[in-house]
Amino acid sequence: MRFVLRLWFCDVNGMGRRVGLAVLLLFVGAWPVAAAVQGEADWVARAAAATAQAQAIEERDALTAVEREAAAGMARAAADAWTAAAQAEEDAQGQADFIATAAPRIAAAREEAELLAKQEGQATPAVSAFEDIVDAATALREAEAILSRARAASGEATADQAAATSRLATLKEELVAARSIERAALDDVDQPSLDENQNSALLGPLRLDLMEAQRSAARQQVLQLEQLELALPMRSDLAIARRRVADQRAKLAKVKVVQLRSQVEALRQAEAHAAENAAEANVQAAAKLPEPFPAWALRSVVLARLTGDAAAQQVELREAMSESSLAAEELTQSLALGEDRVEAAAMTQATSAMFLAERRELPLIAPLQAELESRQKQLIELSTRLLDMKDERRRLTREGPLALDGVPEAQAQMAGKILSQFTEGLDDALAATSVVLDAATSDLDAADRHLAVVRQYGDFLDGRLLWTPDLKALRPSDGPLAVRDVTRWLTHLNMGQVVAELTGALKRTPVLVMLLGMVGAVLLGLRRRLERAVRNWHEPVGRLAADRFGYTAKAFAGDVLISCTFPILLLAVGLSFRSAGEFALIRAAGSALTALAVVLVPLFLMRRLARKGGLAVKHFEWPEAACLALRRALSWLIPLLAGTSLVVAFIGAQPSAEVDLRSVGRLVLMGTMLTLAVFLGRLLRRDGALAAAMMRSGGPIGRTHWLWYVLVVASPVAVAALAGWGYYYTALRLESRLLATVLLGTGLLIAYAMALRWLRLTHRRLSYAELLRKREAARVLREEAAAKALAEAQADGEELVEPEAMVPIPDTEEHITPFALNEQTGKLIGSAAVAAMAVGLWAVWKDVLPALGILNDVTLWSQMRRIDGVDTVESITLGAILLGVIAVSLTWTAARHLPGLVDLVVLGRFGLQSGTRHAITLLMQYVIVGIGLSLALSEIGFGWSRLQWLIAALSVGLGFGLQEIFANFVSGLIILFERPIRLGDTVTVADRTGVVTKIRIRATTITDLNQCELIVPNKEFVTNSLVNWSLSSPVTRLIVPVGIAYGADTRLAQKLLQDIAIKNKSVLKDPPPVALFLEFGDNSLNFELRVFVTDVLRRFPIKSELHLAIDDAFRDANISIAFPQRDVHLDQIGPLEIKLTDPSVPLPRGAVQSS
């Protein structure tokens, strides 16, 4: 409106400066008068005046720029305020008008709705019968249009009502704000501003005008809002009434549409029948014609039938489509309404009850999904059919005239008739099929939309319901109230009717359920026999030769069957009640029995497994005491859980009873959960038998007792607390999830125990076979050695060489020992159990997970992030932190277990060397850790885009600074792939010798003979020369040099050396030891004893042993070991000159004094 006014004034002022000046003078001069005359009502005119004034001021040359701006601004603000006042007044007037007329309108609408309802209640209005299909189709289209209009009107009314409700919720705050603005405006008028300048003659009136305008605007705003507050409930009422009218109209229209549809369908059918009959009539005549006319005639009949079917199909599809779209539309509206409700006011109990009812009525996903899939198939079929027919039609165009040419003249007319009939039939069928295809496509779209909306709405409801109390918090008076409810319910119960319905339901049991019951009865009959069989299967367990895993499998199957007997009977009765009962009570009882049956199976099974001498003790080797504790606990837990789950399930399944039993259900649930907590607390306490058994087995379960103990005991307590707080629905859902988790855990525990049993058995069998093999080999060797000893008739007292030492059994790394198998497979089973638990937990909790979306509402901190050049604020929420923690823990588990698993399952099959496999698994570990950490970091806002600069900068720094580390890292990879050293190898590197005990990616640990551990950087092995004493073979040569004195018996010495070598147990027989007489040395006759030994680290002890033996043997044989000797020879050719000197006279230098 303001815009229009401005436009108008623009035009006016466009007339010229003179006119503008005149207007200005008029308004500036006439303003006080005008104000008095116009009164408060004519705000539009005053707004116009103020705008004109503003423009006039802008054009006044006499004023300074500042003055002009201030004055014009004030005038404009006044104009705006006046316009707002006018607008508010107009709105208020609109509301007032509405209020004035609303009551009769509502009454009229209600009356109309009632009238329509009466019409609906009366006999179905007759729809005039049509004879012509075109007329019928037109009438149908019209009726459909009316129907869709009525539905649209209903939707509109619903939206209006929702809008009114949500507007009303925010209105109060607006009203408060408007009132405070009004007060402020009034205060301003009372205290005129004092900073008036010299142009107050101009600004003063302007300011006064502005204040008045603002006051009026605020006042009008308040009035308008007050009117709105009055009007909105009426609008809501009117919308409800309108919706009722529209719904009633839609119902009537729907009836009409259905009738017309059936008419149209009947007419189409009749038409198709006529066509079919006509075609059939021609079949006889066509028999005399040459091919392909008889075939065409037959095909015409089929096509006519197809066209008829297509008509029916089309009607069906359109109906289904309209149903789906309607349902989808309704759900969308409900969703919007629900969202509005939640937004307008926090969840209340009333909303929660409504949502709960809607959740219960929401269609199930699985049938909708199945329906959608079948429709997709149908669509594909239809498209294929259409294509085939199009192809046929093309061929017919080509072949038709040709076929006619081949027909004798006498039959030409008939042939022509058949051809034209076939062509027409094909065209009709084509047209009908393509219409059906269109209908099917839209139907599919509608179904798809419907499914999507059902999912969306379901998620929305689940999310809201889970965090909303649906009952009041528990009070002391709830106990007596519950008793009163139960008494009232019992008095409402018509026992006669219940019994009659029960027997009726049993009589109407479906065949499949009866079969199930029969299975239960058969199991009951076979129970004794089964028990006997299971006992027999326990017998061979634990025996070394007879025990097989098959006994465990059979006994387990037997136990499952025995445990299932009673639950199967219960299930049959429950299903029979559920499917046959018309009475809500019977259906609820059926649901409760079914739920009970499901709960009982695992409980019975556990009790059965834990019995004395049962599967758990005999096969799984669980401690007897733990089984006893479990058995005792179960014996009172089973009746408790059975009774309470029956009650809770029954109350949950009977929503529309006269008495709301939910508070009773809550008390029962709380009681059960608290008892369960006590039970679990006692059963699993640290000094209990069960915990003791778990601790004894070691492993993470025993170590983390405190953690899972708290979790296990606190979970039922938490559920009870939630229920007490009023979150009954939440508690029920969590309880069922908890139960499922417990079942999952139990199932996995049994599976784990079975796998361990298999492993233990296999390990035992392999170990035993290995033992027998070794014993056999040893026996053979013993016998051979004895025979040899006998044959050689060795001297008395000589020790026989131990056969084992003669032929050491090679224990290469590729040779899988039973122990390795045990350890590896144990890890594999553990990993599989962890993975299965993770998947199972996901499956169990995934329904509740969308509700965890609430965690994303808790923002911990925010950060700026640039996405595609636009800065956006990214919030890090509690949910993101949790996801990060989950990612880290999953990474840890995966990094620990996955590489080993891949190694065992995949790499082992490719015949890779174990070093290569080790390298691959190590690298895989690094990759897993890298990916997991980057995922976790990106969850908490440190995504790759933030890290990449850091990493780029770091890599330059690393390139220089950590050059050595990188070199070692790469060398580690080379070592792992190329394998110049392996674990257990004896190596000499950098003048140090030792055994490789650990190979890591940066450094390798070598333990030397002093038992010092040397951490050698991997670069050393790759870049420097390395001696590996045992790379391809552990055999090394040991040389013992021996020198004997000249004159000794050299042949004897050689034989002795040879014998000493042979007798030494550590010296290998192959290659044989050799004693060689190598040289006539300076002081000795030099021999060398060259022997081969396997153990590099024992070279020195062996050398010592040989030295001792040589010394002993040579001493016994009187062979002296030479030592260095120096002979001094004097010249004997000439005489020695001897001179006597006087000792008192000093000798000249160099002279020797002789005596």
Next chain:
Amino acid sequence: MHILIPTAGTEPAQENAAYVVSIAKSLGAALLVLHVRQEADPETDWMATAAAFEEAASGSEVEVDSMQRVAEARDDRAEEIARAIAEAAEEGHCALIVMGASPQAKLSDWVSSRVARESKVPVVVVPRLEEKTPRGETA
């Protein structure tokens, strides 16, 4: 027919193997070796005992199977062992118990007398190695 041979994996028990096999052969019975071990002991002892009996029985058509029982180290250990042996005999449908009497063995006389009291089937106590051979041969 089964004969139960309770052992504790000691050498004397294994030395008895040939003798026990000869009894079984003469009776046309199968042997069920019961190895009583403490929980901390490795299973290899049990296997070694079983293997010794199996080796002794090889070529004699006497069937050998073996089972084990874990006895906790308690004060009334003899009672517990004796009960375990009697139960095993019952469970394995054994018609005879043949056990060693070596004073060094864990299953010495103080166990065998208790077994005789607990058991519902006859118990044969085999004397020590140096004494048994002549009698064994005459049997």
